Amino acid sequence: MSPVILATSTVGGAVADVGSGVVAGGSDYVTAAYAVSWILLGGYVLSLFVRSPRGGTR
Amino acid sequence: MLPLPPIADLWITPGQTVGLLVLVAIVAANVRARRPAWSLPRWEHAFGLAGLCVLVDGQYMGLVDAPRERMMGEVGRILYVHVPSAWLTMVTFAACCGFAVTYLLTGRRTFDLLVESTAEVGVMLSILLQLTGMLFAKPTWGVFWDWDPRLVSTAVMMLAFLGVLSLRSVLADPEQRATWTSVGAILATTSMIVTYFSVRWWRSLHQMQSSPDTVASPMVLVLRMNAFALLFVTVWLVARRWRLAAARAAELEAPPLPAEVTP
Numbered sequence: 001m002s003p004v005i006l007a008t009s010t011v012g013g014a015v016a017d018v019g020s021g022v023v024a025g026g027s028d029y030v031t032a033a034y035a036v037s038w039i040l041l042g043g044y045v046l047s048l049f050v051r052s053p054r055g056g057t058r
Numbered sequence: 059m060l061p062l063p064p065i066a067d068l069w070i071t072p073g074q075t076v077g078l079l080v081l082v083a084i085v086a087a088n089v090r091a092r093r094p095a096w097s098l099p100r101w102e103h104a105f106g107l108a109g110l111c112v113l114v115d116g117q118y119m120g121l122v123d124a125p126r127e128r129m130m131g132e133v134g135r136i137l138y139v140h141v142p143s144a145w146l147t148m149v150t151f152a153a154c155c156g157f158a159v160t161y162l163l164t165g166r167r168t169f170d171l172l173v174e175s176t177a178e179v180g181v182m183l184s185i186l187l188q189l190t191g192m193l194f195a196k197p198t199w200g201v202f203w204d205w206d207p208r209l210v211s212t213a214v215m216m217l218a219f220l221g222v223l224s225l226r227s228v229l230a231d232p233e234q235r236a237t238w239t240s241v242g243a244i245l246a247t248t249s250m251i252v253t254y255f256s257v258r259w260w261r262s263l264h265q266m267q268s269s270p271d272t273v274a275s276p277m278v279l280v281l282r283m284n285a286f287a288l289l290f291v292t293v294w295l296v297a298r299r300w301r302l303a304a305a306r307a308a309e310l311e312a313p314p315l316p317a318e319v320t321p
Binding site: 010021022023024025026027029030032033034036037039040044045051052053 | 064117121129130131132133135136139140143179181185186189190192194196197198203291295298300301302306309
């Protein structure tokens, strides 16, 4: 394939993707969002136990 | 997204597994301490346990059972952590305002401690809201952050309640601290109202509020499961934080120990 045709088809494909408005991929962001929620909630729960005075709360 | 069976096909769900393991641990601890096998030391632990189990199942359904969003594809699954955190941030800050008003009307100390608890848990939830929002924004908008009315007003809301907590930490007199914290919380709640209506008042990249009429029913079910799970967990966190605040207050108000008597 000549460089001109390759470049045209690549740009054409990208433009077609942009026009479709559909988000492709992104599974890493999904995993990160779920992981962040557990880490933050778990960290806050841990902070409550760490901050509690001895014998004050159970 | 994950090559796992839908929750309806499972003999036992992940949440039920977690719940059973925690129950076995509770019963074992109670039997060892010679207490009734099913007793919980505090009522809020029941909320925490139920919330944890439903959260595990809700997130499993968000990752496996829920259909791909038509325009956002797999990224749409972030909805199931982002939207419940947004709802619960609003609910917690609204509760904080309610407790602040009640404290100013009644002067009862417990409401002051609830203002402190809900403000702190609300700030934590708003951090979760913004982190998941940033992870949602990058693949859909192309940027982690934009000076958009909804994003800016959410950040201002978080900073306002963080300011209330900071104000509380610098005031030494308990009466003055409680009054100013309540006034600050009521003022900070105005930023919550601005955040809620920001998508209607200004041109925002962020979508307007959805309703069950605008969301497919399989997605509504997963959203509701995660929202109720986070609500139960939030009740647990607020109650635990309230007990921590009460224990600290009791510690500060305790009379000094008598001087050691030497023979």
